[in-house]
Amino acid sequence: MLLHGLFYxxxxxxxxxxxxxxxxxLFNDQWSPKIxxxxxxxxxxxxxxxxxxxxxxxPHEDEMFFIIKGKLLxxxxxxxxxxxxxxxxxxxxxxxxxxVAEKECWVMLxxxxxxxxxxxxxxxxxxxxxxxxWI
Ligand code: NI
Numbered sequence: 001m002l003l004h005g006l007f008y009x010x011x012x013x014x015x016x017x018x019x020x021x022x023x024x025x026l027f028n029d030q031w032s033p034k035i036x037x038x039x040x041x042x043x044x045x046x047x048x049x050x051x052x053x054x055x056x057x058x059p060h061e062d063e064m065f066f067i068i069k070g071k072l073l074x075x076x077x078x079x080x081x082x083x084x085x086x087x088x089x090x091x092x093x094x095x096x097x098x099x100v101a102e103k104e105c106w107v108m109l110x111x112x113x114x115x116x117x118x119x120x121x122x123x124x125x126x127x128x129x130x131x132x133x134w135i
Contacts, residue, residue: 018036018037020036020046020068020108023036023046023135024046024048024068024069024106026135027048027135028048029048030047030048030049030050030051030104031047031048031049031053032047032132033045033046033047033109033132034046034047034132034133034134034135035132035133035134035135036134036135038113041112041113042110042111042112042113043110043111043112043113044108044109044110045108045109045110045111045132046068046106046107046108046109046135047106047107047109048104048105048106049072049099049101049104049105049107050101050103050104050105051100051101052098052099052100053098053099053100054098055096055097055098056096056097056098057093057094057095057096057097058091058093058094059093059094060093061093061111061112062090062091062092062093063090063091063093063097063109063111064088064089064090064091064109064110064111065083065088065089065090065091065099065107065108065109066087066088066107066108066109066110067083067084067085067086067087067088067105067106067107068085068106068107068108069085069105069106070085070101070103070104070105070106071083071084071085071101071102071103071105072099072100072101072105072107073099073100073101073102074089074091074097074098074099074100075097075098075099075100076095076096076097076098077096
């Protein structure tokens with residue numbers, strides 16, 4: 001209950017500027033997106049990722065990766081794209097992708113509420129949205 005109140009308080013504080021770097025300093029767990037803002041039913045999230053994810057796709061939503069720090073390799077069935085710091089890429093809905101970060105990479109994601117970050121694939125790295133926290 002106390003935690004719930006805290007998250008509500010943080011959410012209500014949205015009218016203040018959000019420092020991306022400061023938000024990244026608040027967590028160290030990987031593959032566990034944190035919510036930092038909400039806009040038009042879209043959630044703006046930060047995640048630290050390292051290693052390989054899993055092949056998956058999102059049947060109903062495009063997925064935007066914006067690289068804040070490090071590099072991210074996005075493997076597709078027919079090509080690979082390497083994203084560097086400051087670059088973004090949108091994976092179209094329904095397209096299989098497999099993210100790989102050789103070293104820890106910091107990414108910002110913008111997703112409609114209700115998106116599962118492993119798509120329809122159940123995977124040990126899946127974190128249900130209800131378990132994703134505001135920071
Ligand atoms: Ni994805």
